[in-house]
Amino acid sequence: MLEVTDLVKEYPGGLRALRGVALNVTEPQVVAVIGSSGAGKSTLIRCINRLVEPTSGSVKLGGLELTTLNRSDLRKARSHIGMIFQEYNLVERLTVMENMLSGRLGSVSLWRAFRCNYPPEDVANAFELLDRVGLTGRQDDRADALSGGQRQRVGIARALMQKPNLLLVDEPTASLDPKTSRQIMRLICELAHESGTPALVNIHDVALAQASADRVTALNDGNLIFDGAPGDLTPEVLNDIYGEEDWSATIRKDDDDAENAEPEAPAKQAKPPSRNGTVGK
């Protein structure tokens, strides 16, 4: 499905963010990418849909080489790659529904986009997804009226509106409180599995990555240094990824899953839970 070979990104100024990364995703699974800040996680994800132009290497999605596409073919390819962001990146002054329908921008004409006149099946799909992410009835609210967790739910729904064949997820929970983080991760994994979409998820929270992903990979200084099952993450491996630290409190199965669909307090701009001591990209 996704085939990344020898991917290199060198930023102007000589910073080598990726030094020959190879990553194959052959089945619809959730692949967590862990690693310290600056290890190249965000760059890796953005090199796949070319929000960041890779320096060299190859990215194949469903057999299609993405790195050499021209602009209009790239837009076509992007319309089938869903992306979820740390800061949600909803268009804040648009309504929830407009934000969700913007996921269809790749497939409607400019005139229909301007009139906000989307095909009925897209609208039906949007309402269905709205229910699925637990925001029934909120379609007319402005995106900036929602809390962090709710915004991320809209972000997830927008990505799924694209009917993606790949989900790129960049730190989906880093701006959320620990409980909302778990709910959001669970939602992403469920929806990815239901729709049979492979997902690449950058994540700081090692325990959460272990608990939710089907497979864990790790980047260190632009190199992929670990690729295996969540259970294979031992303190030795984590030492390789992050450096020497006491991991006894980090590695454990989370069984505090008794907090399913609870209402969220509105408009809490929670700071990232700093359990790893790192914030942002």
Add this chain to the structure above:
Amino acid sequence: MTPPAASDATRGAASARTTWSRPPIFFTTPAARCAFWFLIAAYLFWSSSTLNIDWVRTAQGLPRAGDMLARMVPPDFSRSGLLIRGVVESVQMAFAASFIGMILAIPLGLAAASNLAPRPVYLAARSLIVLSRTFHEVFIAIFFVKIVGFGPLAGLLTLIVASVSFISKMIAEDIENMNMGQIEAIRAIGASFPKLLLYAVQPQGLPR
């Protein structure tokens, strides 16, 4: 891990210091600071010495100024038709110029936003804005009077130039202050540039 004794010692030394002044921002040496103020003083002296103010003539002019002000009260409305026509014409010109200027300013403002336009387009648009803001309106008015002759049209064209340069600069600056994350998200969906304007730029620029 630092031994507690050592960290206590550093903390003690740090708390002994009670004064702090902000490091200089523009002039890092006293010499540079002195040179700056010297240049300011020299400029003020030079420019005032070239003004040629004749205090005697100024004193003679004062009564005449007073006479002129006195003749303004009460206002003379005997030619009110001309007055009203002039005012209406000015307002019409201002409205039309603002409207046309606004429309023309949108593409120029987009081209002058560094986060959307390619570098050459950006530089060209910015130069155009700077150029049209450099010249005083009266200057531009003379230019248009030479082309189309006296009348409202010359005034209209002048005001259009003035409002385009002003509004496009505002638009460009507003766009440059946009949240790029929202742009990135819409780009990642695979939207073309016009759709990007419609779904990420316009909502952030226009209040709604």
